[in-house]
Amino acid sequence: MRFAIAYGKDDPAGKNIIEQLNSIGFLPQTPIIKLKKHPIYSEFPEKKYSQLKNIDFLVFASTHRSKAGKHSLSLHAPGNWRGADLGGEPGKVGKTSAFVLKYLFQQLNKISEAESIKNYEVTLEVTHHGPLTDIPCCFIEIGSSEEQWKDKEAGKIIAKTILSLQNYKFGEWIPAIGLGGPHYAPVFSKIQLNTNYAVSHIIPEYALPLTTSMLEQAEQKTVEHVKEVLVDWKGCGKSEERETYLAIIKNFGIPYKRTSEVEK
Secondary structure, three states: OOEEEEEEOOOHHHHHHHHHHHHHOOOOOOOEEEEOOOHHHOOOHHHOOHHHOOOOEEEEEEEEEOOOOOOEEEEEOOEOOOOOOOOOOOOOEOOEOHHHHHHHHHHHHHHHHHHOOOOOEEEEOOOOOOOOOOOOEEEEEEEEOHHHHOOHHHHHHHHHHHHHHHHOOOOOOEEEEEEOOOOOOHHHHHHHHHOOEEEEEEEOHHHOOOOHHHHHHHHHOEOOOOOEEEEOHHHOOOHHHHHHHHHHHHHHOOOEEEHHHOOO
16 A cells, blocks of 8 residues: 655654654655644645655644643544634545554554553544545544653654554455544444444544534545444433434435444
C-alpha cells in the first residue's frame, strides 16, 4: 500500500514522531509532508503537495489535547458531524478506511504492549475535527500535554505503528460504522481490537440526534462497503430517542446490531 505521513511544522508530537521514524530508518520512498499549518487546518493537502499524488492512505501524526490531561496514544478518522470549530467543514467528514484503522489500532496495541510503555491508554477516538481531504486518512496522536508530546518512548511507538503499514494486510473483516458512546469510545476500541468488525467512522452521543445525512457521510466516506451499523445502545440517549435512531438506520437500509450482541 502506498501511504504518506503529514505533520505540522510547529506540532511537538508530530515532530517527535518524525524524529523517531528517522532514527528507526524509514523508507525513503514514503513521502513525509511538513505542513505549514497544524494538520487539522490543512484542508486538501493533496492540492498543495505533489508527493501526495497516487497515495492510497495518509497518516496525520499529531498532538492530542485533553482538559483531563489523559496520557494517551490514540487513533481516529477526521470529520465534523455538526459544527467546524477545529478545521474542516460543518457536517462533512473525511475519507477513511475501516480496514486500515483496524490494522493500525491492532498494531498500536501490540507494539505498546511489546514496548511495555507505562501510564498511557491506547484508545480509539470518535470522528472529530478537520481537515478535509480526498485521500483516505486518519490521525494518530500522542496526548495530552507538552510532557507526553515530547516523550520519545511514546513517539517511538507511534513511529513503529506507522511503519507497520509497510506490511499491511487486511483480514476477513466486516466494515462497520459506530453509533453512540463517549469521545474515547471504549466499546468500539474493544470491538476494533478483539472482533472481526472493522470500524470506520464513529458518531458519538454528543453529536446526536442522528440524521440521515450523518449516515450518508459515514458510509460514503468509508473506502470499504459498509455492511453494518454497530449501536452502543446505552450510549444513545433516552429510550424514545434510540427508537427514532433505529428507524433512521432501518430506513437508510444498512443492517444494525447492538454492541452488546458482539462478543468482545
